[in-house]
Each structure stands twice: as C-alpha cells, then as structure tokens.
Amino acid sequence: MAADQLRGQYLVEALAACDNCHTPRGPNGYDLSARFSGGSQTFTGKDYIARGSNITPDKETGVGGWSDDAVSAAIVAGVGDDGQLAPAMPSDSYRVLTDADRNAITAFLRAQSPVKAQPMAPPQRQGKWSPHPAPGAEAAFDEAALSEKVKRGLYVASIARCLACHSTEVDDAPDYVNGLGAGGKIFRTPAGVAVASNITPHPEKGVGAWSDDEIKRAITHGVSRKGEALKPPMSNLAKAHFAKMSPEDLDALVAYLRTVPAKE
Ligand code: HEC
Ligand code: HEC
Incomplete structure (x- = not known):
C-alpha cells in the first residue's frame, strides 16, 4: 500500500473506527468480506433514522461515483449527496483532520474492494442539526499542531470520539461547556446498558488517581482500573x-486527558 493509504488505514482502524458503523457484523465480529458495505446498527435520533452507508468504491451503491472532494465533505462536514447527513455520522469529530489525513482516509477508502449492497434501511432525515465540535477541535489542524503533544492528544481524542461519548448531554448533543469528559451518557447495546465514565482528572470521580499505564490499558484493552472487563461499546x-x-x-492522548478540567 502507498504511504498515504497506510496512514489512512491507521486513522480508520486505530482512531476513527469507521468499521464500527460502516461494516456489517457477523457472529465473530466484523464481516470483513463485506467491509465498509454498510453497518448493522440502526441509529435513531429525534429527527432521523440512519444506518452507516456503503462507503466502498462500488459505483451504484457505494461512493465509487463520488469525487474525492465529495467524500471528504461527507467525512469532515457531514454533507451527503442529498444534503446534510444525520448526526449519527460523527463529522463533528473529524473536522480536526489535517488536509493530509483527510486525503489519506479517502485514499484508503478508494483502495478497498467495491461491494454491491444497499444500506439496509433508507435513511430518514428531517432535521437541521447544528455542529458540536469539541473545544479546540472546531477546525482542521495543520501539521505543526501534531508535533505539540497536548494538541496531538486533543486531535486523537476528537477523531476517536472520546469526548463525544464521555461528555454529558443536553438535547441529544454533547454539553462541552459544562460536562466535557464528565461521563453520564447512556449506551444501549445488545449486551446491555453502559454508562460512559468520567474521564476527567477528578481524583475520585474521574481518572485523576490512575497511572498513565492504567489509563492506557483501559483504552487499548477495555479493562477497568481493577482489570475487570469494561462493557461495550x-x-x-x-x-x-x-x-x-x-x-x-497514546502518550499524547493521556497527556491531553490530564489537561481537561476535573469534573465531579
Ligand atoms: C458512529 C457511527 C459512524 C462512524 C464511526 C462513522 N460513520 Fe460514516 N456514517 C454514519 C451514518 C449513520 C451515515 C449515514 C448518515 C445519513 O444517512 O444521514 C454515515 C455516512 C457516511 C458517508 C456518506 C455516504 C453516503 O452514501 O451518504 C461517508 C462517506 C462516511 N459516512 C464515511 C465515514 C468514514 C470514512 C468514517 C471514519 C473516518 C466514518 N464514516 C465513521 C455513521 C458513522
Ligand atoms: C461509543 C462511545 C465511546 C467511545 C468512542 C469511547 N468510550 Fe470510553 N467508555 C464508554 C463507556 C460506555 C464506558 C463505560 C464502560 C463500562 O461501564 O464498563 C467507557 C469507559 C472508559 C474508561 C474506563 C473508565 C472507568 O472508570 O472504568 C476509560 C478510561 C475510557 N472509556 C476512555 C476513553 C477514551 C480515552 C476514548 C477515546 C480513545 C474512549 N473512551 C472512547 C464509551 C465510549
């Protein structure tokens, strides 16, 4: 694979987790034979029902007929071929992507096998949604920002949606002003209910007393400070x-998390 495609693969697999919503699941996890041909999960919000679309290069049912600019606009601006995408597509978290990284993701998608598959449910979108990027992550970063550790950490946290999941919510949207990283959002999955944890540096309620290694282990192995399995997602x-x-x-991400104001 070319260097830009490899970088795109890293961003897609290690940070953005595009498969999570765009690849169908079988009994053993992602069905990679139909990779990126549409997700299994239906997202329902106040004004929409949506499924992760077919983003393979198939011309008819995927994005094979879209220009690179159109694919980029869907990723970072939430613009689809017939207007604004439902906020289940987390473009707010991808606004930070540098030009090179945005293009790398598109290049990686272009290199995938086309799969003919219609999304399982036609999306319904009636709303007009306002964007909710995390503080400091409102616009594309430049390359120089990525060599500043804490900024790089914010970049990772935004793309990996740590803040979108781990902040309190008001009206179905993250409340970054009052609840950045404070947790409380409820997730219902086939495996049960999970409540997002407080990941601010609060010494009791958050991860302030955890060692860097304990935080890293939670992020990369999905286990609590005590070593017990965390729940999906x-x-x-x-x-x-x-x-x-x-x-x-990972170092940058932990360094950034330590700078988030502690919340109860
Ligand atoms: C949390 C779930 C989720 C994640 C993660 C996600 N998407 Fe999406 N995406 C969606 C949903 C849902 C839609 C359809 C929205 C709609 O129909 O309004 C969508 C739509 C799109 C579209 C528009 C396609 C079309 O046919 O309209 C593109 C392109 C896209 N996503 C690419 C990506 C890429 C690339 C990534 C990773 C960098 C990604 N998505 C991560 C949920 C997600
Ligand atoms: C799709 C939503 C989602 C995303 C994205 C997400 N998390 Fe989580 N996270 C959760 C939920 C829900 C829990 C609680 C799991 C449980 O109760 O077992 C959790 C648990 C944790 C914990 C364990 C805290 C504790 O007190 O045990 C840490 C640390 C954590 N997440 C950090 C992160 C970081 C850092 C990122 C970004 C790289 C991230 N999470 C991305 C939903 C998410």
Missing part, C-alpha cells in the same frame, strides 16, 4: 480499534 472499540494506537498517539 468501550470494550469493542478498545479491542478492535484503540489497541492499534501508536505509542506516540
């Missing part, structure tokens, strides 16, 4: 995706 993301994070990104 965290456990799945950790094992299938975050386990592939580079040591540099």
Whole structure:
C-alpha cells in the first residue's frame, strides 16, 4: 500500500473506527468480506433514522461515483449527496483532520474492494442539526499542531470520539461547556446498558488517581482500573480499534486527558 493509504488505514482502524458503523457484523465480529458495505446498527435520533452507508468504491451503491472532494465533505462536514447527513455520522469529530489525513482516509477508502449492497434501511432525515465540535477541535489542524503533544492528544481524542461519548448531554448533543469528559451518557447495546465514565482528572470521580499505564490499558484493552472487563461499546472499540494506537498517539492522548478540567 502507498504511504498515504497506510496512514489512512491507521486513522480508520486505530482512531476513527469507521468499521464500527460502516461494516456489517457477523457472529465473530466484523464481516470483513463485506467491509465498509454498510453497518448493522440502526441509529435513531429525534429527527432521523440512519444506518452507516456503503462507503466502498462500488459505483451504484457505494461512493465509487463520488469525487474525492465529495467524500471528504461527507467525512469532515457531514454533507451527503442529498444534503446534510444525520448526526449519527460523527463529522463533528473529524473536522480536526489535517488536509493530509483527510486525503489519506479517502485514499484508503478508494483502495478497498467495491461491494454491491444497499444500506439496509433508507435513511430518514428531517432535521437541521447544528455542529458540536469539541473545544479546540472546531477546525482542521495543520501539521505543526501534531508535533505539540497536548494538541496531538486533543486531535486523537476528537477523531476517536472520546469526548463525544464521555461528555454529558443536553438535547441529544454533547454539553462541552459544562460536562466535557464528565461521563453520564447512556449506551444501549445488545449486551446491555453502559454508562460512559468520567474521564476527567477528578481524583475520585474521574481518572485523576490512575497511572498513565492504567489509563492506557483501559483504552487499548477495555479493562477497568481493577482489570475487570469494561462493557461495550468501550470494550469493542478498545479491542478492535484503540489497541492499534501508536505509542506516540497514546502518550499524547493521556497527556491531553490530564489537561481537561476535573469534573465531579
Ligand atoms: C458512529 C457511527 C459512524 C462512524 C464511526 C462513522 N460513520 Fe460514516 N456514517 C454514519 C451514518 C449513520 C451515515 C449515514 C448518515 C445519513 O444517512 O444521514 C454515515 C455516512 C457516511 C458517508 C456518506 C455516504 C453516503 O452514501 O451518504 C461517508 C462517506 C462516511 N459516512 C464515511 C465515514 C468514514 C470514512 C468514517 C471514519 C473516518 C466514518 N464514516 C465513521 C455513521 C458513522
Ligand atoms: C461509543 C462511545 C465511546 C467511545 C468512542 C469511547 N468510550 Fe470510553 N467508555 C464508554 C463507556 C460506555 C464506558 C463505560 C464502560 C463500562 O461501564 O464498563 C467507557 C469507559 C472508559 C474508561 C474506563 C473508565 C472507568 O472508570 O472504568 C476509560 C478510561 C475510557 N472509556 C476512555 C476513553 C477514551 C480515552 C476514548 C477515546 C480513545 C474512549 N473512551 C472512547 C464509551 C465510549
């Protein structure tokens, strides 16, 4: 694979976890024979029902007929071929992508096998959603930002959606002003109910008293401070995706998390 495709693969697999919503699941996890041909999960919000679309290069049912710019716009701006995508597509978290990284993701997608598959349910979108990027992650980063450790950590946290899942919510959207990293969002999966934890540096309620290694182990192995298995979606993301994070990104991510204001 070319260097940009490899970088795209890293971003897609280790950070953004695009498979999580765009690859169908079988009994043993992702069905990679139909990779990126559409997700198994239906997302229902106040004004929409959506499924992760077919993002393979198939011309008819995927994005094979889209220009690179159109694919990029879907990823970072949430613009589809017929208007705004439902917020289940986490473009707010991908706004930070540098130009090179955005292009790398597109190049990686272009290199996948086309799969003919219609998304299982036609999306319904009636809403007009306002964007909710995390503080400091409102716009594309430049390459220089990635060599500043804490900024790089914010970059990783945004793309990996740590903040989108781990912040309190108001009206179905993360409340970054009052609840950045404070947890509380409820996830219902076939495996049960999980409540996102407080990942701020609060010494009792958050991860302030954890060692760097304990935080890294939770992220990459999906286990608690005591070593007990965390519930999905965290456990799945950790094992299938975050386990592939580079040591540099992981260090930066932990350094960033330590700078988030502590919340009860
Ligand atoms: C949390 C789930 C989720 C993740 C993670 C996710 N997507 Fe999506 N994506 C969706 C959903 C749902 C839609 C369809 C939205 C709609 O129909 O309005 C979508 C739509 C798209 C589209 C528009 C395709 C079309 O036919 O309209 C593209 C392109 C896309 N995603 C690419 C990506 C890439 C690349 C990644 C990883 C960098 C990614 N997505 C990560 C849920 C997700
Ligand atoms: C799709 C939502 C989602 C995403 C994305 C996500 N998490 Fe989680 N995370 C959760 C949930 C839910 C739990 C609680 C699991 C449980 O109760 O077993 C959790 C648990 C954790 C824990 C364990 C905390 C404790 O007190 O045991 C840490 C640490 C953590 N996440 C950090 C992160 C980081 C860092 C990222 C980004 C790389 C991230 N998470 C991405 C939903 C998510």
